[in-house]
Amino acid sequence: MAATLLRLSHHSQFARLLHARATEFLQNQDPDLSDSQRTVREAVGKICSDFPDEYWARVDESKKFPTELYDALASQGWLGICLPQRYGGSELGISEAAVMMQTISESGAGMTGASSIHMNIFGLEPVAKFGTEEQKERWLRPLIAGRERACFGVTEPNTGLDTLKLQSTARRNGDGYILSGQKIWISTAQQAEKILILVRTTPRDRVQKPSQGLSLFYTDLQVPEVEITEIPKMGRAAVDTNTLFFDEWHVPEVDRVGPEDEGFKMIIHGMNAERILIGAEALGLGFAAIRRAALYAGERNVFGRPIGQNQGVQHPLAESWMKLEAARMMIYQAARLYDEGYQGGEYANAGKYLAAEAAFEACERAILAHGGMGYAKEYHVERYLREVFIPRIAPVSREMIFNYIGERVLGLPKSY
Amino acid sequence: MSALRILVPVKRVIDYAIKPRINKAQTGVETNGVKHSMNPFDELSVEEAVRLRQRGEDKSSPMKVENILALSAGGPKTPDVLRTAMAMGADRAFHIDVPEADGGPEPLTIAKMLRGVVEKENINLVLLGKQAIDGDQGQTGQMLAGLLGWPQATQASKVEVKDAAGTVEVTHEVDGGIETLRAKLPMIITTDLRLNEPRYASLPNIMKAKKKPLEKKTLADFGVEDTRRLKTLKVTEPPPRKGGGKVEDVDGLVSKLKELGAL
Numbered sequence: 120m121a122a123t124l125l126r127l128s129h130h131s132q133f134a135r136l137l138h139a140r141a142t143e144f145l146q147n148q149d150p151d152l153s154d155s156q157r158t159v160r161e162a163v164g165k166i167c168s169d170f171p172d173e174y175w176a177r178v179d180e181s182k183k184f185p186t187e188l189y190d191a192l193a194s195q196g197w198l199g200i201c202l203p204q205r206y207g208g209s210e211l212g213i214s215e216a217a218v219m220m221q222t223i224s225e226s227g228a229g230m231t232g233a234s235s236i237h238m239n240i241f242g243l244e245p246v247a248k249f250g251t252e253e254q255k256e257r258w259l260r261p262l263i264a265g266r267e268r269a270c271f272g273v274t275e276p277n278t279g280l281d282t283l284k285l286q287s288t289a290r291r292n293g294d295g296y297i298l299s300g301q302k303i304w305i306s307t308a309q310q311a312e313k314i315l316i317l318v319r320t321t322p323r324d325r326v327q328k329p330s331q332g333l334s335l336f337y338t339d340l341q342v343p344e345v346e347i348t349e350i351p352k353m354g355r356a357a358v359d360t361n362t363l364f365f366d367e368w369h370v371p372e373v374d375r376v377g378p379e380d381e382g383f384k385m386i387i388h389g390m391n392a393e394r395i396l397i398g399a400e401a402l403g404l405g406f407a408a409i410r411r412a413a414l415y416a417g418e419r420n421v422f423g424r425p426i427g428q429n430q431g432v433q434h435p436l437a438e439s440w441m442k443l444e445a446a447r448m449m450i451y452q453a454a455r456l457y458d459e460g461y462q463g464g465e466y467a468n469a470g471k472y473l474a475a476e477a478a479f480e481a482c483e484r485a486i487l488a489h490g491g492m493g494y495a496k497e498y499h500v501e502r503y504l505r506e507v508f509i510p511r512i513a514p515v516s517r518e519m520i521f522n523y524i525g526e527r528v529l530g531l532p533k534s535y
Numbered sequence: 536m537s538a539l540r541i542l543v544p545v546k547r548v549i550d551y552a553i554k555p556r557i558n559k560a561q562t563g564v565e566t567n568g569v570k571h572s573m574n575p576f577d578e579l580s581v582e583e584a585v586r587l588r589q590r591g592e593d594k595s596s597p598m599k600v601e602n603i604l605a606l607s608a609g610g611p612k613t614p615d616v617l618r619t620a621m622a623m624g625a626d627r628a629f630h631i632d633v634p635e636a637d638g639g640p641e642p643l644t645i646a647k648m649l650r651g652v653v654e655k656e657n658i659n660l661v662l663l664g665k666q667a668i669d670g671d672q673g674q675t676g677q678m679l680a681g682l683l684g685w686p687q688a689t690q691a692s693k694v695e696v697k698d699a700a701g702t703v704e705v706t707h708e709v710d711g712g713i714e715t716l717r718a719k720l721p722m723i724i725t726t727d728l729r730l731n732e733p734r735y736a737s738l739p740n741i742m743k744a745k746k747k748p749l750e751k752k753t754l755a756d757f758g759v760e761d762t763r764r765l766k767t768l769k770v771t772e773p774p775p776r777k778g779g780g781k782v783e784d785v786d787g788l789v790s791k792l793k794e795l796g797a798l
Binding site: 158162165 | 572618622735736737738739740741742
């Protein structure tokens with residue numbers, strides 16, 4: 120019967136075993152997925168089944184970038200899921216990209232797997248939307264093919280979420296610009312060939328609105344004028360996060376995206392999409408945690424019965440599943456609305472918040488369900504918990520989401 | 536015999552990684568709400584058809600592949616596996632609409648239907664999985680060869696087209712080693728695990744597969760009725776395995792075997 124097939128050499132059999140129950144009870148309980156979402160989930164799930172939890176534990180331990188998954192996804196065309204077909208992409212929507220990111224994360228890859236490709240999925244939307252033909256040919260093609268990696272440079276150490284007060288500058292110089300300043304929380308900068316970077320080209324006191332005067336560049340990152348320093352952090356050790364210091368960094372004018380001083384508008388364009396994707400990644404991690412907890416609770420016998428037979432263990436997991444599913448409904452509603460052209464951010468923001476909180480709780484409960492074993496790296500859930508803080512904090516804090524809803528939905532005065 | 540026109544029948548079955556459970560009525564395996572995918576042996580035959588095409592594009596190759604037709608008989612979800620086959624490289628697909636009740640049509644019914652497809656579509660090579668992992672009957676390929684009066688090579692671990700006249704060499708593993716068979720097209724080949732490593736469908740190919748033609752047909756289109764000759768009386772779980780014991784060394788093993796009366 121089916122068991123004999125486990126000898127199949129081309130799939131990592133261990134991976135399939137670990138994932139068996141998961142794909143069984145999560146994949147089939149998504150009756151709301153569209154055909155194309157279902158196809159994406161199945162195809163991506165298949166690729167990820169070659170990268171079991173053990174792989175992710177190993178790269179977490181060795182701090183080694185998960186090149187193997189990145190290459191597998193790139194060679195099968197997945198990095199271009201949202202990008203134009205003309206440059207090798209597939210032009211699917213955020214609804215499909217969200218399924219892809221959730222599935223990757225849910226496979227046990229967590230934020231490590233998701234972050235290794237996250238920037239490729241939607242980060243270059245400003246280029247796809249506002250770049251010239253020449254730029255798109257020059258930049259999107261190698262990105263989709265996996266030959267070039269990109270990172271994203273907006274946040275600065277002295278301004279945080281107050282993006283409009285960015286202090287890094289670019290001044291005109293001959294056929295280009297000279298960039299000076301610093302950036303922080305730049306993921307994958309150790310390896311990325313390119314950076315999409317937002318800097319001020321006109322001082323705040325010389326523009327009509329503070330959102331003007333910022334310009335967007337997409338340019339070579341690995342140059343001597345840029346000093347890249349890794350930040351040691353709580354989780355996701357395999358995907359580096361960095362501070363950037365740069366001074367007298369010459370960037371040619373052909374690397375500017377869109378018109379000068381209009382960069383903020385272009386960056387803001389993809390923000391709802393990014394929230395949706397991060398939310399989907401959080402969901403994946405939460406479902407992975409619940410799956411592991413349920414498998415463990417069903418098998419671990421204490422006092423003569425599986426601990427999962429006790430309501431004290433069973434009910435928190437059941438409740439977590441409900442919360443994750445509720446958040447999933449909102450994330451996928453936000454994705455659908457985004458694909459239909461809806462501009463509002465309330466569902467993308469609220470969905471990200473709910474997904475991250477539900478996933479956090481799920482990871483915590485998964486550890487508790489494991490008891491002492493949950494604290495051991497061997498059972499993977501402690502890794503999930505360390506990673507699940509990322510979607511709680513990034514790309515926007517919980518408090519800023521409350522502010523957004525308070526102002527935009529409830530009509531209350533701005534609090535900050 | 537200028538070119539290969541390949542038929543690849545595929546089946547949608549419970550995913551091989553899933554532990555099958557017997558349904559409440561004890562009439563078969565529970566399929567409701569269980570993840571399904573393409574029968575793994577059929578993935579091998581789709582892959583081999585696509586590789587024959589790739590090899591055929593080489594100038595020195597004796598035969599090109601003209602067309603790859605994927606076919607599956609089943610209920611409303613059957614197109615899923617056909618789209619997968621087309622994403623892997625099949626050119627078109629037939630969905631034979633049959634009720635899924637009682638385990639679906641029997642192998643002989645399927646073989647007769649396939650004979651009809653072979654004749655209507657002028658097929659000269661049929662690549663089938665050696666068995667489907669749900670029923671494990673392993674009969675369809677052989678029955679089809681019998682019905683058509685074609686040569687067959689089962690459990691292939693290597694397939695090679697030798698010349699433009701359609702001579703094909705097929706290697707398969709037998710108890711004593713490796714056996715190589717030679718036959719001339721048209722022929723039937725069933726596939727085994729060592730034949731190849733099926734590819735993952737790439738995203739651009741998945742997108743292209745959505746536009747490839749998928750035709751819905753019935754058994755009647757090929758002059759076949761869903762006659763049942765077998766009746767399943769009862770399906771039960773195998774008895775649970777008893778735990779084994781550990782022995783220290785060979786001597787311990789020998790004395791244990793003696794103790795159990797096995798020696």
